[in-house]
Amino acid sequence: MSSLFEEIATPPADNIPVRRITVNVNGTDRTLDVEPRLLLADLLRQGLDLTGTHKGCDTTNCGACTVLVAGRPVKSCTMLAVQADGREVQTVEGLATPSELHPIQEGFKQEHGLQCGFCTPGMMLSAKALLERNPNPTEDEIRWALSGNLCRCTGYQNIVKAVLWAAEKMRAESN
């Protein structure tokens, strides 16, 4: 548990108003005073030290900052932290339990679905949102679901395989 001292994201200048928000991040309520203009990505990275959410483009194109808000993929560089008030946010840090990787994480490793690793957290969270609504996707459905996440290293082929690998494992586990 963090102290209040750690949880204040950005010390506001005197004339800048702050809003108090409570966001449930990876299952834990976090209460913070934030500038209204603070981006959700910066809240996560700077305020909560969850640096697995990466910033790539600042224009909602690359998807490196993708997190799940109420289970849906959102590019956190284009959402204000105050908009997350009262909602559930899941980041890459919330995928694994202390003892076990999420099947999507395993899939990315097994199928070599990452190289530099920078797009990977966003890619995995988009994949998670897909597999939660469609446990048995086709290759085309995976490609479409991930088309908001750019990767420069892998060429996507192994990312698609990684998601198929995870889907199969998740189906087997739920049976």
Place this chain on the structure above:
Amino acid sequence: MSLDEIKIGGLGASRRRVEDNRFIRGKGNYVDDIVLPGMLHMEILRSPVAHARIKSIDTSAAWDMPGVRLVLTGEMMAARNLAWMPTLSYDTAAVLATDKVRFQGQEVCAVIADDPYIAKDACAKIVVDYEILPPIVNPVQAAAEDAIQIRDDKAGQVGNKVFDWEIGDKARTDKAFEDADLVSKVEMHYPRTHPSPIECCGSIADFDRATGKLTFYVTSQAPHIVRAAVALVAELPEQQIRVVSPDIGGGFGNKVPVYPGYVVSILASILTEKPVKWIEDKTGNLISTGFGRDVYLKGEMALRKDGKILGVRMNTISDHGAFFADAQPSKFKIGLMHSAFACYDIPTAHMFATGYYTNKAPGGVAYRCSFRVTEAMFFQERMVHAAADDLGMDQAEFRRVNFVKDDDFPHRTAFGFLTDSGQYEKCLNVGMEAIGYKDFAKEQEEARKRGKLLGIGISTMTEPLGAGNSREYDILGIKMFDSAELRVHMTGKAILRTGAKTQGQGHETTWAQIVAHELGIPAEDIVVEEGDTDTAPFGMGTYASRSTPVAGAAVSMAARKVRAKARKIAAHLLEVSEEDIEWELGRFYVRSNSDRGVTIQECAMAAYSNMPDGMEPGLENTAYYDPPNLTWPFAAYFCKVEIDPETGVWDVLQFVAVDDCGVRINPMIVEGQIMGGLTEAYAMANMQYQTYDEEGNCIGANYMDFLLPTAWETPGFELYEVVTPCPHHPIGAKGVGECATVAGPAAFVNAVVNALSHKGVRNIDMPLMPNRVYEALTTGKDVYGMPPVRSGN
């Protein structure tokens, strides 16, 4: 008794990657993830215009903002002799502008503040008064007699020319053209693009006044070169500079140069005595850092009727932007462009190359290639395609006739390189079989009858990967060798460090596999570290596909030195003479009695607890490796496309990639490199370009205008393997990281041109956007030059 090499994660094992364990948990450690106590944040104010004289800069409103600690201008840099810095090509580049701005996006001021939001706000408060000058946005304008001089800062600079350079035998080549039955000519432009890793550039400078030590975290593919550069430019003592490249979110050549933001953050830390973080945004990255390509070609090929190439002429004009900042070996003005035609047996060739300054971003870097090799091979394969068509000869047959044959190695190319190995025809055959080449002509004809446009394209090439040797290759005089240091602990586990720096290539996994191969220590028992200049041996870094050819070779050699010492220890433990000892993977044994042996782990323990009399304790060694030659991988790519005649949209129906990169350390990783490279090739061919409007505004300054392919449009790739070991590399490996980016684009373009050749189309310059393909297919004419600039300019 011998270990199973695949089981211990040795050579040839598709070992799952060690680095993934942190990346999949979101526990990577990229520069922007690093937070130091008391850290300040820096933002750069960039020029909104391409060419202007700076009349005045007013920073007072920025200074007045709460939370602002420092505002730096060019004048303040100049007072410390830091307004200009040397580039990797013996030019100078502005750090913060003093006299003029010379491209849109050039660094003008920097604000250092308590948080990045305040720094951005304060940048907006700075008032710069510009006197606008006419911008020059292409080499034709740059070469005009009345052109304004961009680099009026340089004494002795005449006009806007950067260099003229010539290579090859002109007289002999002229004669070949006189004797030719046919001369095939093409003109084309390889458009400007950007390597665009998803992670932008950034740095944290942490200067400690008490110790005098500067710790510099930076997105660099070559941290040791950065240390040298900081020592030389900032005149700090080199032992007091520690450069750390942490995890890097993709490089592709973009993270080789030293950028102004790095230098400014260092000075800011010295002045504020606080750590200063600078993280570039995407637009800053796209409009100011090392671009790739932007080269024009006039190519001519002298041909004999039977298909033999008699000679080649290449005339290139390259656009280098405002500062000549190519990363390239110092001897070669236009990089290794003259590696063109290395896989073909051509009697003579001549190249004339000219480079110009323009009011565009400086560079260009070798974007996922070895020093302009991508342009060389693209031009080569487009010229080959045109020549075969001009002769009326089959594309595969024309290549087969002109290939260097398997038993003709070593082969001296027409431009002077020495290639050493390959099975070009075999690769061609594997690819033809896989794509169904022999049936294609019939397929194409039948499709045309149904109103469908099918095309097939081939691209074959060998390229020089793994600079150096040091006789021929240096950057700013520093020879292009690399290094590895291996320490085996007493329990037989080990740590390995090299002078390279992984950015996704998987060194932490593959280097351990080389050690496993050499010593029989399981790969999982070896930790690999790179990127910290205080701990790693000096090396030239990772680019130009040089890691495996140079640093990888150094890993082998360091491990072999360790094995040589372990052999002496084994002889001592086994109480026999060294000559009576044999080695098998992981174990020494007595030749006359193979049951009597000691493992490498037992030798390691003895090195710390029971060494022979007179032997130095410990089991470690360092190797600096200077390769005897470049490595020469070969690629044969086949692409089949269908064009929609109503829209000009083209789809890849099948793509076959045959790669011969010698011995593969980790086949899974090699295939990952090839698929990634092919995707960048597809991007180049299809959509990924930058251009400038008449005012010098960069078109392609964010990911809405600068298009990268997503999972949706990227085609699937079928990969095939041929193995011709490198004759001089310790484990027979060749470079591979960029083969696909280099050879790929021509395969796509050749396929689209092939689909339209019956209409008389010989060339469409990249990017092959639907409107350009549609123009070609409706007019039957070639489409040249920079893509049109969109409206509103």
